[in-house]
Amino acid sequence: MKVLFSRITKAINSKPKIENLCEDLTLIGIEVDEIQSFQGDKIIDFDLTPNRGDCFSVKGLARDYCAYKNKKFSLVTKNFFKGETKFNKKIKLLARDACPAYSAISISNLKLKKKFPDYIKNALKAAGIQSIHPLVDIVNFVMIESGQPMHVFDQDKIKGDIEVRFAKTKEQIKILGEKNLKLSKDCLVIADKKEPIALAGISGGLNHSVSKKTKNFLIESAFFDPAIIKGKARRYGFQTDASQRFERGVDFNLHEDALKEALSIIQEIYQADISNIETTRNKYFPKKKIIDISLDDVNLKLGTDLKENTIKSILKRLEIKLIKKNKKNLTFEAPSHRFDLSIKEDLIEEVARIVGYDNLPQIKNDPITQYYEKSDYDFISQIKTFMINKGFYEVINYSFLEKQSLENLGIDHKSISLKNPLNNSLGTLRTSLLPSLATNLEFNINRGQNFLKIFEMGKSFSNDKDMEGLNLAGLIFDDEKFKNWNTNQNYDFYYLKGILENLFEEFRIEKIFWKKSKNHLLHPYASADIFFKNKLIGSVGSINPRFLRLLGFNKSFFYFEIKVESLPKNDLGKLNAPSIYPISQRDFSFEIDNKVSYEQIENCIHISSKDFLIDIKIFDVYDGKNISDGKKSIAFRVSWGSNKKTLSEEEINKEANLIITGMQKKLGAILR
Amino acid sequence: MDLDALKANLKKDFEEIVSQEELNQLKVKYLGKKGQITELSKNIKNLPSKERPTFGKKISELRSLYEDLLSSIQEKIELQVINESLEKDRIDVTLPGSFKSQGKLHPLTLTTKKITDFFSSKGYLIEDGPEIESDYYNFDALNIPKDHPARDMHDTFYLDNGNLLRTHTSPVQIRSIEKRGAPLKIICPGKVYRSDADKTHTPMFHQIEGLVIDENVNFGHLKNEIMTFIDFFFGPDTKVRFRPSYFPFTEPSAEVDIMDNKSKNWLEIMGCGLVHPNVIDMAGLNSNKFSGFAFGMGIERMAKLSYEIEDMRSLFSNDIKFLSQ
Numbered sequence: 001m002k003v004l005f006s007r008i009t010k011a012i013n014s015k016p017k018i019e020n021l022c023e024d025l026t027l028i029g030i031e032v033d034e035i036q037s038f039q040g041d042k043i044i045d046f047d048l049t050p051n052r053g054d055c056f057s058v059k060g061l062a063r064d065y066c067a068y069k070n071k072k073f074s075l076v077t078k079n080f081f082k083g084e085t086k087f088n089k090k091i092k093l094l095a096r097d098a099c100p101a102y103s104a105i106s107i108s109n110l111k112l113k114k115k116f117p118d119y120i121k122n123a124l125k126a127a128g129i130q131s132i133h134p135l136v137d138i139v140n141f142v143m144i145e146s147g148q149p150m151h152v153f154d155q156d157k158i159k160g161d162i163e164v165r166f167a168k169t170k171e172q173i174k175i176l177g178e179k180n181l182k183l184s185k186d187c188l189v190i191a192d193k194k195e196p197i198a199l200a201g202i203s204g205g206l207n208h209s210v211s212k213k214t215k216n217f218l219i220e221s222a223f224f225d226p227a228i229i230k231g232k233a234r235r236y237g238f239q240t241d242a243s244q245r246f247e248r249g250v251d252f253n254l255h256e257d258a259l260k261e262a263l264s265i266i267q268e269i270y271q272a273d274i275s276n277i278e279t280t281r282n283k284y285f286p287k288k289k290i291i292d293i294s295l296d297d298v299n300l301k302l303g304t305d306l307k308e309n310t311i312k313s314i315l316k317r318l319e320i321k322l323i324k325k326n327k328k329n330l331t332f333e334a335p336s337h338r339f340d341l342s343i344k345e346d347l348i349e350e351v352a353r354i355v356g357y358d359n360l361p362q363i364k365n366d367p368i369t370q371y372y373e374k375s376d377y378d379f380i381s382q383i384k385t386f387m388i389n390k391g392f393y394e395v396i397n398y399s400f401l402e403k404q405s406l407e408n409l410g411i412d413h414k415s416i417s418l419k420n421p422l423n424n425s426l427g428t429l430r431t432s433l434l435p436s437l438a439t440n441l442e443f444n445i446n447r448g449q450n451f452l453k454i455f456e457m458g459k460s461f462s463n464d465k466d467m468e469g470l471n472l473a474g475l476i477f478d479d480e481k482f483k484n485w486n487t488n489q490n491y492d493f494y495y496l497k498g499i500l501e502n503l504f505e506e507f508r509i510e511k512i513f514w515k516k517s518k519n520h521l522l523h524p525y526a527s528a529d530i531f532f533k534n535k536l537i538g539s540v541g542s543i544n545p546r547f548l549r550l551l552g553f554n555k556s557f558f559y560f561e562i563k564v565e566s567l568p569k570n571d572l573g574k575l576n577a578p579s580i581y582p583i584s585q586r587d588f589s590f591e592i593d594n595k596v597s598y599e600q601i602e603n604c605i606h607i608s609s610k611d612f613l614i615d616i617k618i619f620d621v622y623d624g625k626n627i628s629d630g631k632k633s634i635a636f637r638v639s640w641g642s643n644k645k646t647l648s649e650e651e652i653n654k655e656a657n658l659i660i661t662g663m664q665k666k667l668g669a670i671l672r
Numbered sequence: 673m674d675l676d677a678l679k680a681n682l683k684k685d686f687e688e689i690v691s692q693e694e695l696n697q698l699k700v701k702y703l704g705k706k707g708q709i710t711e712l713s714k715n716i717k718n719l720p721s722k723e724r725p726t727f728g729k730k731i732s733e734l735r736s737l738y739e740d741l742l743s744s745i746q747e748k749i750e751l752q753v754i755n756e757s758l759e760k761d762r763i764d765v766t767l768p769g770s771f772k773s774q775g776k777l778h779p780l781t782l783t784t785k786k787i788t789d790f791f792s793s794k795g796y797l798i799e800d801g802p803e804i805e806s807d808y809y810n811f812d813a814l815n816i817p818k819d820h821p822a823r824d825m826h827d828t829f830y831l832d833n834g835n836l837l838r839t840h841t842s843p844v845q846i847r848s849i850e851k852r853g854a855p856l857k858i859i860c861p862g863k864v865y866r867s868d869a870d871k872t873h874t875p876m877f878h879q880i881e882g883l884v885i886d887e888n889v890n891f892g893h894l895k896n897e898i899m900t901f902i903d904f905f906f907g908p909d910t911k912v913r914f915r916p917s918y919f920p921f922t923e924p925s926a927e928v929d930i931m932d933n934k935s936k937n938w939l940e941i942m943g944c945g946l947v948h949p950n951v952i953d954m955a956g957l958n959s960n961k962f963s964g965f966a967f968g969m970g971i972e973r974m975a976k977l978s979y980e981i982e983d984m985r986s987l988f989s990n991d992i993k994f995l996s997q
Contacts, residue, residue, distance in 0.1 A: 031915075050918065300890060349923055377788070393996060396780055398874075399803065467833070468803055
């Protein structure tokens with residue numbers, strides 16, 4: 001809300017420095033967004049919180065400021081007004097508490113007596129309100145000053161009496177700004193006998209608005225229930241100065257006084273025939289809210305030691321009236337302009353505001369000492385630390401991306417889209433972290449990077465029962481022609497697999513299985529799917545070349561993604577003391593069919609040598625020279641040991657022979 | 673040759689030695705078959721028996737001098753040999769080490785960690801919740817009913833499956849109260865979403881939010897928690913200001929500002945307040961028995977202040993040159 005500094009100083013009847021005024025207002029919860037210069041004056045732009053509808057005017061601000069500074073303030077200059085002609089329409093309030101009070105007046109034979117005053121023009125200009133017609137400008141000026149929105153109709157266009165009612169089925173209204181709104185039954189309208197002439201509290205209808213040709217005017221000033229106005233304008237995608245005020249709540253005792261103020265300005269500038277003020281009220285007119293509170297309530301919540309008199313006098317300054325008092329409670333009545341006061345906590349905040357938040361005590365002991373077990377979040381933190389120690393940089397990407405990028409990769413089924421995205425490129429929630437990481441890679445390659453190791457831990461989304469899950473994904477790209485002078489690292493499938501194995505080991509996750517990948521995004525023969533127990537938890541490998549082109553790369557990269565939430569969060573279990581007896585080792589080299597997997601060999605060794613086996617370590621896999629076609633040579637070292645004794649030569653020989661026979665019989669392997 | 677002259681020669685010879693080879697020659701010269709000491713010992717039988725013991729003693733002294741000189745020179749020569757061979761291993765220690773394999777956490781993760789570390793050391797449990805939320809948890813349960821103007825403050829992204837992307841981390845408060853009851857002490861970091869994008873806003877950003885619920889929790893406790901945190905995060909001399917504000921889920925509500933020493937401006941850093949009784953009741957606790965406080969801040973803003981980042985969007989560009997600083 002933008003208002004002129006000069007209007008505020010007039011309303012508070014003193015002239016503080018603008019910085020001091022703004023500082024004081026900030027300290028009572030009225031935030032100043034910006035101060036601009038304006039024709040020798042200043043415009044202050046306030047950032048009002050939605051609870052303080054009462055501050056949505058120059059005088060509303062002034063009232064709160066004066067309460068804080070303990071200065072006298074009166075909102076309206078009581079204008080005496082007596083109409084000369086008779087208001088000749090009936091006003092029917094048919095919407096119960098949605099509009100319990102409505103005042104109207106008619107004006108005709110308008111003649112300018114003197115120049116239209118600049119202070120009104122400037123106030124409107126500062127507030128960013130367009131000048132439409134002198135009478136409209138005057139009521140808008142009064143709105144800026146007092147907070148009461150009013151509306152001016154072309155009376156000749158209104159057919160018959162005025163009704164305030166809810167819209168009927170299929171009713172429409174064309175509002176200012178040429179918008180045609182289809183009304184629903186919860187929209188409150190002002191109507192004549194034919195049709196709606198205004199969307200109550202929000203905007204007048206275009207067909208009944210004033211123009212240069214208008215001869216007879218009707219001014220409306222009413223109270224509308226904020227609950228009815230709330231959200232309506234937003235539903236049709238706009239806001240007006242009136243709707244912003246009415247949905248926050250306009251003082252229900254103001255509408256007649258504000259109208260009188262407007263009339264006094266009109267009479268000052270114009271000669272005109274003005275009718276009596278026709279005010280209609282129904283039995284649903286709101287009552288002031290009653291709030292019970294005790295001294296303890298205040299002091300217990302604020303940690304203070306305030307006296308009853310202090311509280312009473314603070315609330316009195318805010319026009320919160322003490323109406324009853326007994327041993328336990330004080331009973332207060334909230335003023336008609338404060339829609340935000342209904343429970344005792346609201347009054348406690350009022351006391352705190354005027355005392356000053358910075359003057360409230362700081363209590364040094366902890367309210368509770370509550371300690372918890374390790375949270376799942378620690379696990380996330382540890383995984384991130386693990387990844388950076390493996391040389392990966394952490395990236396964080398938006399959760400949404402362009403749907404096309406998921407479609408290109410064939411991972412758009414079950415994707416969830418935004419109804420109101422900022423733009424199309426941020427329209428759909430990611431089902432995998434791959435497109436984001438690929439974008440990061442492209443971005444960095446374009447900036448001259450030839451090498452990249454990045455990871456992200458973030459959610460992926462899909463229209464399943466669990467709509468989201470936490471994933472860990474990593475990417476390695478290596479196109480560095482000039483390596484570090486002393487480094488010979490091969491970044492391949494096994495490098496990434498090794499990192500994941502380390503990860504599982506670090507977090508004591510067993511029962512992990514690796515199978516040839518069925519993930520269509522990965523190289524069909526050089527990638528793995530990862531299973532925990534029997535559940536697929538992720539994949540690792542190089543990207544399938546047909547997708548590389550779609551992602552915009554001419555060189556492959558290695559990638560993994562795993563579902564972190566599927567993993568158990570294991571603590572360190574029981575620790576076993578290491579054996580004091582020596583370990584025995586034997587090396588083997590077999591020639592074996594190329595299609596036999598290492599997993600099969602490992603299983604075979606485990607089945608063949610059941611006793612004493614501790615570890616198998618592959619140290620060579622080879623399928624070149626001296627090896628028959630379709631065969632490979634595989635060499636490994638087996639370790640045996642016991643925690644009860646030193647194994648004898650005979651025992652080792654027996655186990656070694658069991659392996660040789662087992663390998664031969666089960667896998668057709670020949671010892672080399 | 674008399675014994676003294678021999679002794680002097682022996683010492684002189686050992687002093688001049690520089691290699692194993694010369695040492696071997698010296699061995700022959702003194703103790704070989706025709707060596708000088710050997711020859712002298714042969715002479716002993718030609719002496720009168722009276723003189724023999726003295727002469728014998730002198731010879732043996734000469735031999736032990738020889739041994740001493742030998743062992744010390746031997747050590748010296750061995751050391752020299754090792755040193756000569758080590759010199760072949762000479763490297764340039766100023767060349768860089770083998771490939772440096774250390775990544776870095778994202779600045780937002782570092783900032784989050786700094787904050788969660790502080791609060792978990794004070795006994796807070798770190799909690800997380802879903803990013804896809806229902807209207808109920810994101811708004812209604814936080815005392816923001818439908819059509820409440822406060823919903824305007826949250827430019828919400830709605831999803832085609834009827835849900836929304838959470839606009840704040842506050843729904844975690846409700847989920848946590850429902851799950852754990854009271855007393856409760858939690859800190860909830862996480863991603864949140866609002867349809868807003870410019871230099872200071874990104875459509876996805878991070879918040880962190882704390883909640884404490886017990887009997888008799890008051891505003892003084894809240895102030896203390898915030899002041900201690902600010903001392904920790906920004907340093908003990910930071911100037912702090914609390915001012916009234918509005919959040920539907922707290923009453924009284926406050927905004928906390930710190931003084932920026934460079935610009936002498938107040939910077940808004942977090943919102944906080946006593947939990948609104950409606951929120952406590954809706955989450956299933958009795959607001960007559962329990963009270964609490966909550967506070968929340970934007971992690972990007974905290975990171976921006978910590979690392980003096982100018983454009984928030986650079987936090988999501990994932991430029992390795994930015995991340996590897």
